[in-house]
Amino acid sequence: MRGRPLIPFAVIAIVGLLLITVLSFVGLNQRDAMQEDEDGNGGEEVTEFDDPVAAGEEMAQQSCIGCHGGDLSGAGSNPDLTNLDLTHDEVVDVILNGQGAMPSMTDNEVEADAIAQYIMTLNE
Template sequence: MQKNPIIPFILIMAFGIGLIFFMSIDGVGNKAELAATEEGAENGGGEASAGEFDPEALAQGKCIGCHGNSYEGTGAAPALVGTALSEDEVKDVLANGKGIMPPGLVPAENLDAMAAWVKSLE
């Protein structure tokens, strides 16, 4: 007597469908928590939970893609660590862009704090 080889595949499929079903129920139950997480991600992580601007959080969300994880520079993006630019020049680059860097990555009201943070990198 031969066993039917399709039975294990049907059992695995049924298990997978059940797993997806229960995971989606868990997602519906955590809808408010997920919405709060997504809202924070849309802001680029630029704001701390107390509503204060956090330059490092913004840099982690928007700058490391080009400047690298340790801000040492990669390819065409220069190093932020030990930059030779003055704080005013850094603010100008943040506001208007330069080379491959697009303008407006930092909100205008936070330019001073972001430029000071960039200059503080050693």
């Protein structure tokens, strides 16, 4: 081989390292944005909902259907949420603290109350 065969490899290595560095910073920014999305409202504390049942339905559709089925009537070993023998406060407690294999869904009491209100409308 004639010339300097290491120069193209060195250029590729430098470009690769620069690309890794840039993508790392992009990833950090995306992680922060995803964390804000996970918090639901950019980290602001929810104090109340205009329509808690509608808000609870929306949150239940996002969080509960994966395990309890699309109509929340249970799936596999996961219980039917449309036929619960629990009080509103007990449902809020399960949402906040989990029960059995179910993890806690939120640590926000206002959100838990809205989801519980929606679930209780399914049990009427």
